[in-house]
Amino acid sequence: MGHNKGRVSEIRLETGRHMEVRIACPAGAIPSAGQYLLASDLDNLDNVLGIPLFAVEKYQHGFWATPQYPVAWTPGTTLDLVGPLGHGFDLPHNLQRLGLVALGETVSRLMPMVHLTAQAQGGMTLFTDLALPLLPTALEIYPLASLKEALDWPDFMALDVPLTRMVELRDVLGLSYGTGLPYPAQVLVTTPIPCAGMAQCGACAVPSRRGWKLVCEDGPVFELNSLKW
């Protein structure tokens, strides 16, 4: 588990007023797609817990991050960084057609997948009803309602779903109980992770086919079929 110092170098509000923060930090601290980094401003108790940061886009000396909660940081704020933590997305080597599904409050956590798979031969499609930032032209966008009809198109699907909305997922995908997707799918489950794996406190527990799993250390990315949903 890495432990580093970082610095907020820029803050921007994306479409939908979702905050993104540019963090200057060592390369080894940058989380891969779906992983998170725990960040704390030790001089400020406004955030009494560490803030999970997900990568949006890497740059030479750091990365653009999307915080899980609003933060009171300003450019120049020094951050204590622990991580990267958890399991991220693991894309198949022979990926042709990538389907992305965003049910959370932002599409940002899925953006590293777009950069990673820009070479996907068959294309990339994002299904969401969220307001969108500027996105690469190679990415096609469709509303969630069209997902049922397009369900056979991808050969891999990456989803971003709040734990509280996992119960809706079957309806969103148009799948009846007992059926699954005909290709691999991984889901980034978002939920508060207060202990970030330090305590196995259970606040982020999610039911799986093999008992309870913790989003903070077993996830936050899971094989969709390994979860009960």
Add this chain to the structure above:
Amino acid sequence: MAKHDLAFDPPIMNAAGSLGFFPDLHGPIDWGTLGAFVTNPVSLTPRTPARGSRFQAYPGGFLLHTGYPNPGMSQVLRRHAGHWRGSPLPVIVHLLGQGIEEVAKMARRLETVEGVSGLEVGVVSDANAEMVVALTLAASGELPVIMRLPMERSVELAAAAIQAGAVAVSLAPPRGIIPAKDGELVQGRLYGPAILPLALRMVQLLTQLGIPTIGAGGIYTPEHKKAMLTAGALAVQLDGLLWRAAGYTSLM
């Protein structure tokens, strides 16, 4: 730490439920800065996580309602007793005080486990003094026993615990209710700097009564720790601060 010896050096430890079941030597905590390690709460049989909303933030803190999930005493011993044996600091096993027989069974079993230096028994929030006495007696044996009392009722219950043989009392997080965004009223334990004033008052009242007290609740800065020791605590327990990871070291 021998029986009845509560010389924590330094006088600081984690609270039950804040750092898992064993001191993870590969994690970010500098264990040399703690005087003891307290395990996550352990029950005789497995407990699953609570259903429904388990976390709510509020200004100055947060509420947790986790159900104290754990795999049960047998699995905890199988997975973690080896770590306790090799721990660089004294290990105090926290027992969920759900029932007198259950606590007695777990305590007797732990007396034979190498590396266990003491027991902390968590008292349920609606316990009365008779229950506290019974739980203390059930836990008492070869290991020193700390009774973790509901913070709001600690003054009422502490004397019973000490008279029954506990070497000290510690303070469980106070319970509260927070309305969720959907209007649901979520109950649980309260953490964060916002509860420090309540915790300090309880520590002061307890120590004025001559009760050996391990202070806990809302300690997030060196000043908070100092205030707790000044109020008479013989040691302090940290909780949410440790989840800010390296932030903990700033206390030293």
